[in-house]
Amino acid sequence: MIGNVFDGIERPLSKLQEYSGDFLKKGCNIDAIDLEKKWHFIPSVNLGEKISRNTIVGTVKESEFFDHKIMNPNHIEAEVIYIAPEGEYTAKDTIAKIRDNEKEYNITMVQKWPVRIQRPYKERLTVREPLITGQRVIDTMFPIAKGGTAMIPGGFGTGKTMLQHQMAKWSDADIIVYIGCGERGNEMTEVLEEFPKLIDPKTNRPLMERTILIANTSNMPVAARETSIYTGITIAEYYRDMGYHVAIMADSTSRWAEALREISGRLEEMPAEEGYPSYLPSRLSQVYGRAGITKSYNGNIGSVSIIGAVSPQGSDFSEPVTQNTKRFVHVFWGLDRELAYARHYPSVNWKISYSEYIDTLQDWYEKNVDEHFVDDRLEIVKLLQEENELQEIAKVVGQDVLSDMKKLVLETCKSIRLGFLQQSALSDIDTYVPLKKQYRMLKSILNLYTESAKLVEKGIPISKIKALGLFEAYIKLKFNVKNEEIFKFDEFDQNVLEKLKQLDEEYKDYM
Numbered sequence: 001m002i003g004n005v006f007d008g009i010e011r012p013l014s015k016l017q018e019y020s021g022d023f024l025k026k027g028c029n030i031d032a033i034d035l036e037k038k039w040h041f042i043p044s045v046n047l048g049e050k051i052s053r054n055t056i057v058g059t060v061k062e063s064e065f066f067d068h069k070i071m072n073p074n075h076i077e078a079e080v081i082y083i084a085p086e087g088e089y090t091a092k093d094t095i096a097k098i099r100d101n102e103k104e105y106n107i108t109m110v111q112k113w114p115v116r117i118q119r120p121y122k123e124r125l126t127v128r129e130p131l132i133t134g135q136r137v138i139d140t141m142f143p144i145a146k147g148g149t150a151m152i153p154g155g156f157g158t159g160k161t162m163l164q165h166q167m168a169k170w171s172d173a174d175i176i177v178y179i180g181c182g183e184r185g186n187e188m189t190e191v192l193e194e195f196p197k198l199i200d201p202k203t204n205r206p207l208m209e210r211t212i213l214i215a216n217t218s219n220m221p222v223a224a225r226e227t228s229i230y231t232g233i234t235i236a237e238y239y240r241d242m243g244y245h246v247a248i249m250a251d252s253t254s255r256w257a258e259a260l261r262e263i264s265g266r267l268e269e270m271p272a273e274e275g276y277p278s279y280l281p282s283r284l285s286q287v288y289g290r291a292g293i294t295k296s297y298n299g300n301i302g303s304v305s306i307i308g309a310v311s312p313q314g315s316d317f318s319e320p321v322t323q324n325t326k327r328f329v330h331v332f333w334g335l336d337r338e339l340a341y342a343r344h345y346p347s348v349n350w351k352i353s354y355s356e357y358i359d360t361l362q363d364w365y366e367k368n369v370d371e372h373f374v375d376d377r378l379e380i381v382k383l384l385q386e387e388n389e390l391q392e393i394a395k396v397v398g399q400d401v402l403s404d405m406k407k408l409v410l411e412t413c414k415s416i417r418l419g420f421l422q423q424s425a426l427s428d429i430d431t432y433v434p435l436k437k438q439y440r441m442l443k444s445i446l447n448l449y450t451e452s453a454k455l456v457e458k459g460i461p462i463s464k465i466k467a468l469g470l471f472e473a474y475i476k477l478k479f480n481v482k483n484e485e486i487f488k489f490d491e492f493d494q495n496v497l498e499k500l501k502q503l504d505e506e507y508k509d510y511m
């Protein structure tokens with residue numbers, strides 16, 4: 001399935017076009033995968049071995065670096081009575097036979113699963129590590145866990161698609177399932193044209209070698225659109241059971257809810273809020289409820305993370321899809337029209353966004369980034385909150401009446417917004433930033449703030465500190481310091497100390 005593009009009911013689009021041209025004909029039934037292609041199968045069970053549900057009976061290379069594990073589909077307890085020797089087989093060929101108390105079953109490389117039913121697992125685990133996306137406003141400010149759920153509500157043009165593309169490109173999942181659901185065709189074309197050219201920074205292989213696309217654009221059948229979300233989740237669960245971390249991007253779940261509404265209308269069901277069926281909340285809860293990190297019956301740990309874009313008309317977050325989705329997800333990245341107009345991208349509004357995973361992930365951050373990570377992050381959150389309050393005051397009485405200390409907060413927050421939160425997807429250096437570097441950037445601005453605060457406390461005017469140009473220099477760092485040049489932040493901090501020291505000396509005589 002990897003590298004393929006499917007429609008909502010898992011028909012490969014290329015085959016569909018061969019069969020029916022640019023427009024869909026009625027009733028074409030095409031296999032989801034190529035049943036003639038040969039795969040190199042390596043067995044991993046022995047004759048006579050007792051196996052259970054999802055036991056891995058062998059592997060094939062789905063792409064050069066990706067081991068696709070062939071799992072025993074259904075049978076809880078059985079014995080292997082035939083296992084194919086290593087060799088080339090098609091997906092139809094029997095590669096193992098098993099027997100339980102009653103009868104014998106053939107195992108092939110194909111599994112069938114009804115998409116609306118969650119695939120079973122042995123145990124659900126608590127989330128333990130973040131899904132790293134390389135986007136600062138996400139990883140540092142509002143992180144999502146592997147196995148977590150997030151929503152991206154935002155009006156037209158606020159950057160939902162762009163943010164999902166960024167996450168599909170850079171996040172550290174093993175598999176990405178990208179569901180283009182009811183959006184315009186040209187947005188999907190971008191994915192189709194752009195993704196095959198992209199190289200995975202970790203493996204140096206094309207990103208398509210870990211991506212599965214499900215394209216159900218606005219001009220394709222509504223019923224398939226409604227199904228596409230379930231198809232995507234089922235594929236994700238299947239790879240999860242092999243022991244992989246899978247991230248699903250769904251763009252947009254509003255179009256999916258509209259499909260639900262349309263079908264419900266035709267069934268003459270009683271409409272509820274804004275014409276959506278009354279079961280909209282329960283459907284949303286079912287969908288997001290399938291995310292999670294689990295131990296499968298074969299003992300492997302894998303996860304499914306779900307990130308859904310929501311496109312409320314006119315950025316009105318009080319509409320039913322946004323409100324109901326909010327009940328079932330743990331991360332909220334609210335995109336803001338004003339920020340997008342000001343070209344502050346990603347336009348994630350830090351005043352309304354949140355992540356409920358910070359506390360759970362605290363241990364992970366302490367071990368893998370820095371023991372002060374969570375505290376320092378909180379420092380930034382507090383500064384931004386204070387900025388918000390100060391701006392309200394300044395609106396009424398003007399900035400001039402604010403004390404120098406408050407002015408320093410405003411200056412610092414400006415650098416945080418422009419130099420840290422803002423991140424261009426189009427800049428080679430800034431498009432993806434590893435967590436260690438994110439933290440280093442955060443340290444530098446906090447250092448600049450605390451060192452400046454010492455001088456302000458002594459009575460040195462904020463205008464003099466501003467005149468040193470350090471806050472502007474910080475904002476430019478993100479475009480100048482490559483990911484492998486983290487040491488340059490040490491140089492920056494050093495420069496800050498020296499410049500501030502000089503200023504301090506100059507003022508010694510006056511104080």
Ligand SMILES: Nc1ncnc2c1ncn2[C@@H]1O[C@H](COP(=O)(O)OP(=O)(O)O)[C@@H](O)[C@H]1O
Pocket residue numbers: 154155156157158159160161162163345346347423424425426
């Ligand atoms: N992270 C980003 N960096 C640079 N430009 C962005 C970013 N996010 C959005 N944009 C700009 O905003 C435009 C609209 O974004 P898009 O994701 O298509 O919006 P939506 O899907 O919400 O309608 C993009 O074409 C791009 O120019």
Ligand SMILES: [Mg+2]
Pocket residue numbers: 160161162183187251
């Ligand atoms: Mg979009």
